[in-house]
Amino acid sequence: MIRLKDVARQSGVSVTTVSHVVNGTRRVAPATQVRVQRAIAELGYRPDSIARALKSNRSRTIGMIVTAANNPFFAEIIRGVEDHCFAHGYSLMLCNTGDADARQLSYLQALRDKRVDGLIVMTAHSGPDFLAALARQPLPTVLMDADPTSGEDIAVVNDDSRLGARLAIEHLLSRGLTDIALLTGPASHPRSRERLAGALAALEAAGLRPPASRIVATNLMADGGHDAMRRLLAGSSPPQALFAFNDLVAIGAMRAAREHGLSLPDDLSVVGYDDIELGRYLTPALTTVHQPVYELGAMASAQLIERLEHGRPLEPVLRLDPCLVVRESVRESLGEPLRESVGEPVQESAVESVNSPSSSLSPSPSH
Template sequence: MIARKEKVSIIDVAKRAGVSPATVSRVLNKTANVSPELRERVLSAVSELNYVPDPFAHGMRTKRTRSIGLIISDITNPFFPELARGVEDYVSSVGYSLILCNTDARPENEKRYVELLLNKGIDGLMFTSLRIGEEVIRSLLNDGIPCILVGRKPENIEGLVYVVTDNYKGGCIAGEYLFSLGHKRFAHISGPLDNSAGRERLAGFIDALKKRGVREKDITIINSDFTMEGGYKSAGDVLGLESLPSAIFFANDAMAIGALQRFWEEKISIPEVFSIIGFDNIKVSGLVAPPLTTISQEIYRIGQLSARELIKIIEGEKGEPVILEPKLIERRSCRCIR
């Protein structure tokens, strides 16, 4: 049996030529001035690798496609459908279309989708993570590809516009609220700490508690992954602690909901045993038992504002960073123990 030859991608060409995928796209589609030396390197790599561009994409890139790409990490997380709806409602209102790509939090998938979108002549890209790598984002920006980061701040990428909730302030609000209810021992189930949103929520929570005189030994940090499955597992980790907290702050609602399931299975009553607070205010957070107290961010509005800023950049205007205020939503998953 003859093995099928793996198709050469635009990323393979970029690696061979020592340039970004966006530069390869611009050389092949003749959409921008590229130095003769760079053009020769790209064309040599194309020849050496026998790369065959998508003819449809090649034709499309000669003009605006009035389409943008939104790359998300986990379509099963209820945060992202609401975000995508905000993006789509805005872009469709101004005559653009949306291509949604789900990466399952895998860097290789994110790279593949970036390549696909560039080949399809996308006008701009929206990222919800930086798993693809900061260097790739910098290359895209340097090559004039409009990009925006949604839901978190970039830390080392100059010129990358972002739309975000003040995650540090949200963490502070959670800490202040739980302390005000009389709690003395706390746990935080964090998101991935390579994610600036996760780090900022953690930092705000700890700083708020320390300002109230809570000792470091009375704050337990358990690292997780922003998923319901991660929250379910982390609830088990909490139950295994030698000294149990009375209040738990989850870095997002999805993890808090996963934990509620685990506690229900273990016949642990919430909030009688643990006071629980989440972050996001996804729609289902008010429907679980008990309804989840949470730190709200305007997810739909984040999507709309992200789309607005990206389209401004596409159309030659200056995009501006946007920081939204978080808000406490009190429901029935916390109790006062004073």
């Protein structure tokens, strides 16, 4: 194993000087730096990252706990987090829990043992033991897909799901569609609750109240959408339209509708949520609510790195506005000529800091 003293001997300087070059803790003459760096390259010296973390109390590593890294929505979030971390010299340690309480607790302890500098947590369902352990741990933490919290040194980054649901429902109503089914997520899911509240408020504003049979909970996966659509189709008559609380649910529901012999969008119009890449390649291409997923991930890591690098307090709540992407899965209004959809957002997403409207943070460039 190559050590600092070996590098010092090779370059003809003191161990202290080598340490300053490696850690950047003091200015060293350029010629001396070159000799030390040449010796490092020749000997193949690699700093002990664990020892450096112990000495500096910083690992320049952020830990991230997520539900399922293979979900397209989570994958794009992770990409936004990782890109921002990499650009600022931080590594990302990713833990995929499958929403299992035991794994969440185990990974939380493992990340602390690895001496990560901060945490980003994005799990759809968290048990009381995990939430209690999260509240007790001392690391600055950013929560995503979560309810606002009053914990110390904790931020929450989300999209405005009430607004997104309202955009979806108002779009369906604008096409003359009033018999609208809602394919929700579990009642415990914070964003699902917000989307349901936003959808019901938009329907109520139009003088509509869907019967309980038109509101079906799913697991927010494609198989859940497929099963939910089959349950709707087992009733006396299919709905005119449905708003699925994410694109995976919409995709599963569209498959079930076709299996039942329905034509899309003539017999059934569909709006999803998230705007995952697959949606634009469906037939018909999926009209959806664009959630700025990459930007949410970048904003979460930006919050954490600002806190770590400059001591800037975490914003308690930060929100990004979604927007509607009009494609082909919703029929045109009766008597209205067909028009080609460009599949672009009809409004720009914007940052809203709930507790600090003048926040200087802004989302990363659009993906």
